[in-house]
Amino acid sequence: MISLAIVLVCCVLQTTGIKPPTYFPNLPMGEYKLKFKAVFPCESTERHKLQYNTYLSKKSVNEFELKGNLTYFVPFDDSISININMASKGSIGGWKDNAHVYTTPNACSKMKFLFGDSWKVYVKGFNFSDTECPMKPGTYVATGIDVDKMTNTNFPKTFFYGEYKMAFTFTSSKGEKLGCTVLVLDILRPWEN
Template sequence: MHLHNIVHSLLAQSARFRQVIRRPVQTKMPLILPRADYLIILFVLASGCAAKSIPAFAGPYVTIVERVLSCDDEAASGKLKLYLRASHFNRYNPSERQNVSGNVTVFEPFDDAVWMDIRIDVRANNEWKKNAYVLKFPNQGCSRFRAFLPSFFKVMYKGVSLVGACSVPVGVYVFDEPVDWSFPNVPVFPYGHYLATMNGGRGNQKIIKMCSQYELRIIPKSS
């Protein structure tokens, strides 16, 4: 393919991707999955002859948690307190897990009566693009969180069952262990710099009773 045609093709594909990534994604599905049109664009870019000469922008990945941020105290209503620190990511040994230490105080049971709202911002052009992905779960918050991040759930809520009914009792949970940040139900994802905000509440009430933010990077997984 002529160089001019390759460049023209890449620009067209990039424009279509930007249109998709700006579109908020809302889902009631138990798994967090990309939309069908999004998958089609990923496939075109990954398999096209022009893409063979440039790094793929999405695919198997490694998640790096750079920092955990505190939500606005007023927004969280003081119902859940999370203090967490993640160790530095070892780029020379990507398979080495980050260690997380800290504690979480649960003032009300975290179970499947809890709804969850996850908003993911994308860093681009030195600013955050708000709500690139918006995921709403009207119930089963505990089960969804456990399925989405099983390793983190196991470390943070030690002793809580990983199968069957999901319920985290009231209490203080202290942790200091390595965590596998992989998301088993999301095998591929666009590489980039993200800020994820997770809110939760009970029943039909819109009062936020748990809130946490995670700044992270998604990088290609070594073969």
């Protein structure tokens, strides 16, 4: 009797053109889309050997470009280590450091791997002479890289939703801090704005 009622309801909904409501689960993690909010140096880059002087520029209401310059006084290669420290935005404001931490040697190769297909967009946008590691010393200028073209990466395909501040810190094999940059972004459910 119940199954007959379900079949009748489905038939009525299908013939009248009324669609049942779409279900959007409110889970704490899952597939996501990125919304970039800011890029800036961690601190003054004056003494850094790897200087990241970049920022986001608003192209239109919903479009942003990455602009600025990278100045390398030493090669960006696999002798450098990288630490990515993600702080999550608290429910009452403020940042909670060390929400996710990733530290690894071989910074150039790991960045290339993590960026995935976006690595070519990044390298081309900053006018590097080569897409392979190591990146030679010099000044590289980006006049506008569309950040929407930098979302095809090898970062995990599912993640915890929320607002994050990612600090990328680069250190030499001797422990010297070479450079640091911050990326602020929202990790949103696929249907959120």
